[in-house]
Amino acid sequence: MTRTMEGEMTGNAAQALACCNDTDRIDPYGFERQHDFESYREMMNEYVAVLHRRSMRWTKLLQEKPQVEKNLTVKRFVRKGVPNEHRTRIWMAASGAQEQMESKPGYYQSLLAMEHDHKLKETITTDMHRTFPDNILFKNKAESGLQKELFNVLLAYGHHNPTVGYCQGMNFIAGYLIIVTKDEERSFWLMDALVGRILPDYYSPAMMGLKTDQEVLGELVRTKAPAVGQLMAQYPGIWTLVVSRWFICLYIDILPIETVLRVWDCLFYEGSKVLFRVALTLILHHQMEILRARSLPDVCQCFKEITCGAFTLDCHNFMQKIFSEPGSLSMATITKLREKCRQQILEEESRQP
Structure with missing residues (x-):
């Protein structure tokens, strides 16, 4: 069992490994993992050291400053992962949910x-x-x-x-x-x-927010991965086909659960631009595979495959990549693109009989 130079594993980290039920192949969250249990457990054996370090640092931070504030230190801590024992508290504070509940x-x-x-x-x-x-x-x-x-x-x-x-x-x-x-x-x-x-308007009857963000991703890909953008432009409506589930399910059942929870740590703290960082990283990291697609079914299959495997399972490395591979991505840029894409969608819908 993995140990670190900082001492014995924390209860949280030890529990993460202990809860991997080898007999029934069940992970600590209750999911049956018949097909990838061994790779998941192997990843957890490495990741437990990270969990231990993060847990110690979060506990120290929260003892010194029990009131969760938004500052560069907390942002850095969130990006490196929130331990399970602190997740609810951090998510509630960062999202404003705690304030709403208390009011x-x-x-x-x-x-x-x-x-x-x-x-x-x-x-x-x-x-x-x-x-x-x-x-x-x-x-x-x-x-x-x-x-x-x-x-x-x-x-x-x-x-x-x-x-x-x-x-x-x-x-x-x-x-x-x-x-x-x-x-x-x-x-x-x-x-x-x-x-x-x-995620305003993702789940409203018209789903305008979801439709808009799919097109925003298309605009970002055209800028950051022009060759992929050109390929996708051959297929009208392609972004709805390949990424609507990514966004509407916030990567649930798309990425491994440990990775999804790390994405959500940042989503609650930094907002919806994190969803674009994840999507762009998946696309940028797999440009060569995507560019080999020769048909619409090929593209759709490729977008399914790029969410699986070692790259997304190694959640700690993956989260480091989403803040480096896509480069600069400000909320101001997202807002501007949303306005442009929303207007285009409304104009297209108004022309439909």
Whole structure:
């Protein structure tokens, strides 16, 4: 078992390895990993040293400054990874969810106590069995299953934000939040931060935010990887085909879970531009494979394959790459491109019969 020069492993790091159930091939989050368990465990044997170092440094930082502030030190710490034992606290503080929850005591419970919209309940119920079928925590017969908590969070959010209600993809996001926080109310407020503020219009009926960001990525690729941009330009509507699930599911079931959680650390702290950094890194790192595509099916298959393998499984190295490979990417640039792409989409839609 991996140890570091700084001493024995922390409880959190040791638990991460101990929870890898070799017999059933289940990871610490409850996911069955029949096909990649060995590579996952090998990665965790290396990653546990990183977890240990980060845990010690975060604990020291939070002891010195219990109030989580936004500054360069915390930003650097977030980019290097938030240990599981501190994740809920950091996500809640960085996203503004903690402030919202404290300003509305009892609000979440009041949403659950109200009379519920029958159609909303029915739509959410339909998706329950589709949510992480490979996770033992979300199976119907699991004694300590999380399906009830998942249903409650989605139902409460549907009443809290009736404009959005419930949209496919939100079940996976709420599921991940519950796995991490182990708390319904905090998962609800983090959902509110994501859907209401960090990803505006991703889940509204028109999904204008999602459509816009897909085209923004296309613009960024044309600038940062011109050859790939030229290839993709041959296929109208290609970005919707290859990256809509990346964005709407925030890389859940696209990237390995440890990598997704590291992306989310930065997403809650830095905002939606992180999603573009991830997408650009995947594309830039695999330019040669993408450029070998000779047809639309080839392109779609390639975009599936570039999210798998050692590059994305090694979450610590991958996260270092997303802040170096794409180069400069400011929120001002994203905002400007969003305005341009949104206008183009609206003009195209107005021309349709």
